[in-house]
Amino acid sequence: MTEVVSSANPGLSQPLLAKRTSKRWMISALITTAIVALPVFSVLYLALFPDENIWPHLMETTLPRYLTTTIKLMIGVGILTLIIGLSTAWAVTMCEFPGRKFFEWALLLPFAVPAYVIAYVYTSLLDYAGPVQKALREWFGWQSAADYWFPEIRSLEGAVLMIGLVLYPYVYLLGRAAFMEQSPSLFAVSRSLGHSAISTFFRVVLPIARPAIAVGLSLVLMETLNDFGTVDFFAVQTLTLGLFDTWMNLGNLGGAAQIATTMLMFVVILVTLERYSRRRQQQFAARDNRDPIHRFTMSFPRQMICLAVCAVPLVFGFIIPGATLGYYAWEYFDESWNPNFIRNTFNSLFLSGTAALTTLLIGVTLAYSRRLHNTRGMQVLMRLSSLGYAMPGAVLAVGVIIPLAGFDNWFDGLMRDYFGFSTGLLLSGTAFALVFAYTVRFLAVSAGSVESALQKITPSMDMASRSLGHTPGKTLVKVHLPMLRGTLVTAALVVFVDCMKELPATLILRPFNYETLATYVYQFASDEQLYHSALPSLIIVLAGIIPIILMSRSISNSRTMT
């Protein structure tokens, strides 16, 4: 079956290379990776110096539970996001039903809702004093919590639902992009060979889309692994809680770094396994933009099923939390309106926009260098540069401070010694530190999606361009980038929205008096006063919506639709 879609690796690199130019690409990739990997290495360095060995105590007490809970949470979120993400991506790409165009972008909306916000919202709706249980009590005449059973939202299952509802867009986005880039003729061939639509989906469509889906899923899983806000609030005992406990309660940063390193290895093993399992597949889609997607025309009941499949995640992931926030924002408007909102919004947009562009630029550089120079070394570089995503934000922030403040103090010392004046801190505590942290953290998103999309462009394109005398750089600009437009936009969008929501690193690294929307929300949410932060929460969501709509349009336009 895989023979249909894959061929042996034709060895892209060797015949293409004009040695000098490709060397330039490699060196720039090396330098970039070295800089981006600094924070991660700082954390690994910290892990070498724990205050005391935490493992005997952890293993004796809480570690088994931390591990099993973490694995359960990851499996749960993984399955949920795959189901929602793939079914909706398939429906909007391949099926014609009322509202399809609307769902194309609307399905991305839950992505703009931070997990900790959705967790607070559903808790306030579903706990005992919330409107749902209150209504049930009134209908059935129950008097107190002892009279009936109601599912506990603050539980592992609750956390899976909350995190899954806001993270499925990763799978949806990358899945949809992959489905759109697939040649419709493959599908037609499969059908003509007697496969049903469903069988074709599982035997042809999914295997081809697998690299993209794997990227989406690994992003989901890494983000789940790092989540602190939701699991803390729901008292779900994951490894991340253990990490913060070791850091904050035992004052053992080195021990915490060891736990972070362990989590990192966890992720590396996961990603390696996935790659290993498809090591023999090399997929090229000779994409032809003139060949439009033919959507299925379906019976009315089937159209309604598609509608329902798309409506459910949108309603639960966005409409309900959005409406609840809107209600609180209205109720508490006077207490929560703040003239600084405009400045905070600008800060968020500026940081997120800059970081999205930077990560995209670096992501393309790395992925393309690897295409030119497909060696084991380049593969390792790619993986190294993506590790920041697999680390909790607060730990990564400390990893960012170490090299930045180290450089600042070294440079300051130099200037004091030779010129007799102090330069103070040049990088630490500036917006640069924040953009750097975001880049390190979210490079995995852009590098991963660019890489997986590049893999699908057949090397004959490069060969043609190069034999016509273009340099690798010109080939990139003239050939690859236009073909990758949808992917580039998607990657930038994901990074942008992720940065809008980023919290722990922003809190620690920011300059004085510097608030983003997320930090502003957090100071109330962390004091158990969600109501007062409903308005800025709503603004985070709204600010995330605009680029989502713009970029989703641009993705759709990248392919002619019928």
Place this chain on the structure above:
Amino acid sequence: MRMKLAAAVAIALTATPMAATADGEVNIYSYRQAYLLEPLLNAFTDETGIKTNVVFAKQGLAERLEREGRNSPADVVMTVDISRINELVEKNLVAEVDSDTVNKNIPENLRHPDGKWFALTTRGRLIFTSKDRVEEGEISTYEDLTDAKWKGRICTRSGKHPYNVALVSSMIAHHGEEKAQEWLQGVKDNLARKPQGGDRDQIRAIAEGVCDLALGNSYYYGNMLMDENQRPTAEQVNLVFPNANDRGTHVNISGISLTQSAPNKDNAIKLIEFLSSPSAQRIYAEANSEYPANPEVKPTGMVAEWGEMNPDTLSLQEIANNRNSAVRLIDRVDYDG
């Protein structure tokens, strides 16, 4: 085009507020939410003309301070929880302050012997009881929480929260580790549900009938009463000052320290002096229903109505020293499990 963009980014980056070191300012790293500090800092600026700059985070500021070293712009660190304050001392990040004004304002047991930290407020770890289901006087000490009659009737937040860790530390200090572990096991056996949520959520749980007793800090209750929508919930509970008649109620503090590297040292000391002064202490008490550290300032209004708090005289340092034992003990009991 790309060059223009890069130039715009470069300009925007350098134009964002840099760490202020000029005269007439004081820079604060705060583990307390900026909005809680705002009324105090505004009053400080009004009185002295000194501008205040704040970075708030719940973790990582000590690491930032440590790594920034002698060039750190931070002048003071504002912290909650004695253990966290003590960490700054142990890492040698904070400097001594010897100010007659502050020493007069803050009693000796609420400051570091060498002036490396000063408490600004205290907060009691109280027991909240259901008005309907628990009679007055039915419970009066932390030790009572293990009584079999409370089986399935107690709610608390995570045992690992600093406020609970500090309470366990104080139990270790008073009863020794073995007894403290028995006690915590006893509390765990009486829990109505797995520890979760924040302190307010425990008060809510009582109102909902999930449990009858809860542990919580005093000001959460006060702030719920001040919020129109939360008041009906808070009104369903009574509050008890545990151990009022023997060793006193366990208290924790919020505090302030001068950093080693403070570039605006004079202003920083002015800020510490101001925050310990009666006028600032009154703001703390009124806006956030905390107990002022300055004994001259009596709790006002609502906080006063709750009745006198008799704080445990155990030294805060000892609570900080027991922290690691407490955390391990909580793990052994598997309190959150």
